Amino acid sequence: MSRSPEIWPGRRIVLTGHPQANLNREWQVVASELHGEQPQAVPGRQGAGTALENHFAVIPADRTWRPQPLLKPLVDGPQSAVVTGPAGEEIFCDEHGRVRVKFNWDRYNPSNQDSSCWIRVAQAWAGTGFGNLAIPRVGQEVIVDFLNGDPDQPIIMGRTYHHENRTPGSLPGTKTQMTIRSKTYKGSGFNELKFDDATGKEQVYIHAQKNMNTEVLNNRTTDVINNHAETIGNNQMIAVTRTGWRAAGNMMNRAGWYRRHRAAGRQYATATMTRTVSYRRRQRMRRAAPGR
Secondary structure (H helix, E strand, O other): OEOOOOOOOOOEEEOOOOOOHHHOOEEEEEEEEEEEEOHHHOOOOOOOOOEEEEEEEEEEOOOOOOOOOOOOOOOOOOEEEEEEOOOOOOOOOOOOOOEEEEEOOOOOOOOOOOOOOOEEEOOOOEOOOOEOOOOOOOOOEEEEEEHHHOOOOEEEEEEEOOOOOOOOOOOOOOOOEEEEEOOOOOOOOOOEEEEEOOOOOOEEEEEOOOOOOOOOOOOOOOOOOOOOOOOOOOOOOOOOOOOOOOOOOOOOOOOOOOOOOOOOOOOOOOOOOOOOOOHHHHHHHHHHOOOO
């Protein structure tokens, strides 16, 4: 204890004249508690003098002192938030697929690209250069959780629909459908993969808003048990590097205006029963026959 007000935490003092010799050394103050009285300010106690007591704790000055860490506040459970971004932007993320959000309790920060820190998004599958990726878009409601309750480790665990952010389809009428539908960036179009499990109407539906490309590195097999129909609004081109083969129980080819076959070498046409051709085509076939 001391009567000096100049002893405070972090300051070093030198103790001298103590009967225990090993205590006469330099000390570092780590805590202090001041008690003072000034009775002159109280009517009827003007006779007493000012008193000051400084109770402090010290450690040897050559020791490293660290304050006791304070307990970090914990977040109790997940919270709802809305994805934010710059004005006029629909998708706002960084190179790691993280987004920014505004929590429903936040009444002061604006809804823009500075609403929060970057927050990671949990995906259905995440590997090094492979997996599933769907970036939450501006305006979507997300569920934000915190790892071990740490407010410095937020992570988006899911997304949810509400009265303004409606589901694809019209529920409950489309309740048998499982849908994966995207939205054209800054547009109204969409790409879609839909599975309909309605009894007797089961269907897999694919919609491409513009182009659709399929790449097969080896074989491709398509097996249609019943009918197969294709409608092409403009042109069709099929290029076969080696041999092309088509077989049918019955086959009919029809050209509405113009049709041409071209072979770099010889061309053969064979009918197992009867084939009717025009006079001009018979003449062309005779000229192209072997030995002619």
